Amino acid sequence: MIGARVVSQREVSPGYFLLKLEAPEIAHQARPGQFVKITAWEGRDPLLPRPFSIHEVKDSHLWILYQRRGLGTKLLSKIHRGETVWLSGPFGRPFPLPEEGSVWLVAGGVGVAPFFFYAGVLRTHNIPFRFFYGARSKGDLLRLKHLQSLGKLRIATEDGSLGYQGFVTDLIKVQLEQEDRPKMMVACGPPGMLSAVGQIGEAYGIPTYLSLEAFMACGQGLCLGCVVQRRRGGYLRVCLEGPAVDSREVALDKLS
């Protein structure tokens, strides 16, 4: 663990926070799709550091985009600039970069977090991509202006308050019938959405990577605690073989 200075933190939308940290060692190593563990409190309760995707990286800084959920994220949300949090990582396998052809990024809710970093790297590698982003309602879409500046973006809201009305998975099905199909899809979001994206990818024969979430302790393959069921039997560790794994590896019906 290293101490990382909080450069800034702001609530970008009610209950959602953008945290900027100074952490040169981790920032220099980090690749899109990887995550860090953060402890932002003294003492042993909560006991475990919390895992978060690396949202963006620039020079010696990294950003986390997170939702306040329970005690850990509540305590994290109360940290001010100038204070120090404990950080370790980066952990996990980076998102794949296709050799040729385009990538579709499919995000649901706060699952959009790792894609800002990814989109930036895809751009520097001149890999074409399209971005699909779904949320319940317009107000739940995070950092929308910034996202629009990153590249081609299509929005889906369940209530139709912005963009396509319906699930983001319905939107990509429509698009797959209308456009050149991508070489690869990468998805991050709630388990139900991931399993639907996996099924769509398989139906269209498009390699699809799902960025999974699991309750984690070590985040680095020590405890065997963060497993999901493998399709061919046995388990894979989300922290080590993932977070993003080929959908064909995963028992999609067992994601929850």
Added chain:
Amino acid sequence: MTNSVELGELKLPNPLMLASGTWGFGETLPRKILSSVGALVTKGLSLEPRTGNPPPRLSETPCGLVNSIGLENPGFEVFRNRILPRLLALGPPVIVNIFGESEDDFFRLAEGLAETGIAGLEVNISCPNVKKGGIAFARDPEGVFRLVRGLTSVWERFFSVKLSPVGPVEEVALAAEEAGARALTCANTYPAMTVDLSRGTPRLHLGGLSGPAIKPLTLRLVYELSRKVKIPIIASGGIMSARDALEYLSVGARAFQVGTAILIDPEAPRNILSELDVALKDR
């Protein structure tokens, strides 16, 4: 270093061991961490591979971690051929934690490990004995006596019996000592569960509680047992700092294990060792 300890015939460069199941097989840990410790106690090993329990396998409680990994492990063959050589090359003594469903499973594991160059065994008795209708070995002092006695005829070197903190602990400890155990590891996790209130059902039913929450409980157990047995006691339960370790050492433990602390920060063992050095010099 003056920190070396002797557990009967087993000499350790220092009293800190990495606890079973909390450091993988070291694949992802920096070598400097692994080679600095007094001993490496491996993840529980069975004869056959085990896939472990379905998720969720972890829950958090105030100052504690509840796990239900289900003793996932690659089984004896893979362990001996592909994992153990790498562990032995790290430097510290390797103690292999074994478990089985019957006495015979333990004996066969011990025989299989006899010529491998490991420093000793740790015998996990918190698992169910299938021949006894699934009741844990640790609930049955006579069963433990037979198991340990049997082991001494196939395994002549160091081995520690890892106690469960629940059940007839004192009787089990005395039975193990009488039957020939060289040390006791005190203790495993506490049977525990957590509930998912949104569904009104257990989240983890057959879990084991570890971490700071259990330290005062296991500390008491070490204190009581150290007055009852003569063989060395290796403490395991909620050790996060050198202070925790010193508390255990001051109530009768000869060595100690670090488990959950590694999951939070793999540097914890090295930090504990250097703090311990300072503290022991000050005394």
